[in-house]
Amino acid sequence: MRLNTLRITCSWVACLAMAGLGFGVEPRHSAGPGYVWPYETRIGQFQIHANAPLDCRAVVDALGSLPHDLQNSLGFSPLSQPATSATEIHVFLFRKQAEFQQYLAWFIPDAPSRPAMFIQHRGIPMVFAYSRPELRQDLRHECTHALLHLQYHRLPLWLDEGLAEYFEHTAEPFGREEPQLSGEILHLNPASYQELERISDVARMTERHYQQSHQHVRYMLHHSRESREQFQKQLREFAIDRKDSK
Numbered sequence: 001m002r003l004n005t006l007r008i009t010c011s012w013v014a015c016l017a018m019a020g021l022g023f024g025v026e027p028r029h030s031a032g033p034g035y036v037w038p039y040e041t042r043i044g045q046f047q048i049h050a051n052a053p054l055d056c057r058a059v060v061d062a063l064g065s066l067p068h069d070l071q072n073s074l075g076f077s078p079l080s081q082p083a084t085s086a087t088e089i090h091v092f093l094f095r096k097q098a099e100f101q102q103y104l105a106w107f108i109p110d111a112p113s114r115p116a117m118f119i120q121h122r123g124i125p126m127v128f129a130y131s132r133p134e135l136r137q138d139l140r141h142e143c144t145h146a147l148l149h150l151q152y153h154r155l156p157l158w159l160d161e162g163l164a165e166y167f168e169h170t171a172e173p174f175g176r177e178e179p180q181l182s183g184e185i186l187h188l189n190p191a192s193y194q195e196l197e198r199i200s201d202v203a204r205m206t207e208r209h210y211q212q213s214h215q216h217v218r219y220m221l222h223h224s225r226e227s228r229e230q231f232q233k234q235l236r237e238f239a240i241d242r243k244d245s246k
């Protein structure tokens with residue numbers, strides 16, 4: 001089920017990018033189809049908007065440490081604090097699935113059904129989710145995408161997904177072990193690595209591709225200090241130069 005969510009999530013990122021973000025509504029400034037945002041708060045660089053009282057503990061647990069987790073593991077350069085408009089991520093939370101679906105249908109016509117989504121609209125990172133038992137994982141997964149997109153550009157699709165899968169967990173090491181893939185560590189299996197590298201359409205990613213991507217992240221971060229440093233060095237090649245982007 002999460003696999004479908006991830007596929008759809010990222011396919012929408014791609015679709016919206018290709019379409020030039022061709023929808024003209026700002027959820028931050030509009031109430032939408034009968035919705036208002038009576039509950040708003042900030043958690044670090046996350047600006048939270050909710051249409052009902054929040055399960056604050058779940059949200060804080062999910063997001064409070066996430067930027068720090070990525071910074072520690074991936075060697076991010078620290079983002080400016082407090083958050084600026086260039087580093088702010090808007091998170092829209094709904095009490096019920098039906099409200100979430102109705103809102104997305106209004107904001108993004110023909111949006112497929114899914115439990116959570118990240119989009120980048122006019123340069124503004126936005127995450128949408130609704131209250132359900134998996135909310136923490138949903139938020140961490142989608143907000144990891146948002147943080148990665150603030151930090152990197154042209155990150156390979158498989159790596160973007162592998163990192164989001166890894167950080168959706170809330171305790172280090174964040175990624176779960178997948179012992180059935182222990183013989184398929186990517187750097188020892190060039191064919192698998194090359195296969196992932198060729199995937200540019202998320203619809204072509206299989207469950208095994210997701211597992212391999214996740215396993216690669218986990219292995220590189222935890223196998224040895226050298227593998228972690230090598231991984232961080234590879235990621236720096238995708239880093240956005242903030243000085244040039246101003």
Ligand SMILES: [Zn+2]
Pocket residue numbers: 005006007009010141145160161164
């Ligand atoms: Zn994803």
